Amino acid sequence: MSEPLLTEVRDGVLEITLNRPDQLNAFTVEMHKLIRAAFERAKTDDDIRAVILTGAGRGFCAGQDLSERDPGKGEIVDLKVTLSTNYNPLIRAIRALEKPVICAVNGVAAGAGANLALACDIVLAAESAKFIQAFAKIGLIPDAGGTWSLTHLIGETRAKALAMTAMPLSAKQAEEWGLIFRCVANDELMSEARTLAEQLAAGATLGIGKTKMAIQAATTNTLDEQLDLEAETQGELGRSEDFREGVNAFLQKRPARFQGK
Numbered sequence: 001m002s003e004p005l006l007t008e009v010r011d012g013v014l015e016i017t018l019n020r021p022d023q024l025n026a027f028t029v030e031m032h033k034l035i036r037a038a039f040e041r042a043k044t045d046d047d048i049r050a051v052i053l054t055g056a057g058r059g060f061c062a063g064q065d066l067s068e069r070d071p072g073k074g075e076i077v078d079l080k081v082t083l084s085t086n087y088n089p090l091i092r093a094i095r096a097l098e099k100p101v102i103c104a105v106n107g108v109a110a111g112a113g114a115n116l117a118l119a120c121d122i123v124l125a126a127e128s129a130k131f132i133q134a135f136a137k138i139g140l141i142p143d144a145g146g147t148w149s150l151t152h153l154i155g156e157t158r159a160k161a162l163a164m165t166a167m168p169l170s171a172k173q174a175e176e177w178g179l180i181f182r183c184v185a186n187d188e189l190m191s192e193a194r195t196l197a198e199q200l201a202a203g204a205t206l207g208i209g210k211t212k213m214a215i216q217a218a219t220t221n222t223l224d225e226q227l228d229l230e231a232e233t234q235g236e237l238g239r240s241e242d243f244r245e246g247v248n249a250f251l252q253k254r255p256a257r258f259q260g261k
């Protein structure tokens with residue numbers, strides 16, 4: 001049996017591929033363990049300066065593998081426990097990682113699969129991809145941060161309609177609504193994602209990571225709090241090697257060589 005999750009590091013980019021294509025990369029407990037380990041590696045390995053998350057085959061991710069929830073098996077699974085153990089730590093790890101995470105949504109993203117994509121920093125989707133808040137069809141609410149992400153990204157009106165109806169949203173419409181960054185041609189998805197990730201990984205990644213944190217903090221901070229946070233962070237970055245290199249490179253009219261330090 002092939003590994004349910006593949007990882008590869010190239011040019012400072014960790015590429016994580018969900019790899020259960022026959023089940024549209026639906027999540028199992030084993031996949032959760034592997035993806036948590038992959039994001040832990042992204043956090044601790046200084047050579048990794050950007051992450052791409054994608055799926056193998058025709059789907060990105062169909063959320064929880066429902067065969068693990070088969071009522072016929074007679075076992076009632078406490079979903080509060082599975083969310084607290086598996087999905088919530090994953091979403092928190094992505095949001096807390098001070099490195100950019102690009103999601104390349106190669107096909108259908110349903111249930112927690114859709115919301116996993118929305119937790120990433122920059123979401124590109126193939127034009128054939130769809131986003132489905134499938135939860136309504138099985139009597140659940142959007143999880144993996146879905147109620148939060150949808151509301152913040154597209155507002156209550158659209159969030160409620162998508163979540164209550166489980167209607168598929170095309171990648172194009174998702175782009176037009178601001179749910180994702182960009183919808184791209186199917187055969188250009190991975191090259192666009194890799195070009196972007198390599199560009200970020202070669203950039204001033206200390207500052208890029210802090211930018212992510214500051215923008216996320218803006219969701220709950222007041223302007224006053226945000227001004228303080230910007231001053232604090234800029235003070236820190238002003239002492240960084242990347243800032244020194246960036247200014248020197250500008251003044252010397254040459255490309256900067258950033259190290260993420």
Ligand code: T3D
Binds near residue numbers: 066079
């Ligand atoms: O449980 C907890 O811990 C709480 C957390 C929950 C998080 C969640 O994600 S709940 C939501 C779970 N996901 C869903 O409800 C989506 C279920 N899947 C679908 O609705 C459809 O598959 C799609 C709309 C995503 C795609 O439809 P389509 O027609 O393109 O493909 P398909 O034929 O339905 O699926 C292809 C195969 O993948 C098929 O297997 P088969 O018949 O060829 O052997 C199908 O059973 C399998 N598959 C798709 N989704 C799942 C799955 N197998 C297990 N679990 C799935 N979620």
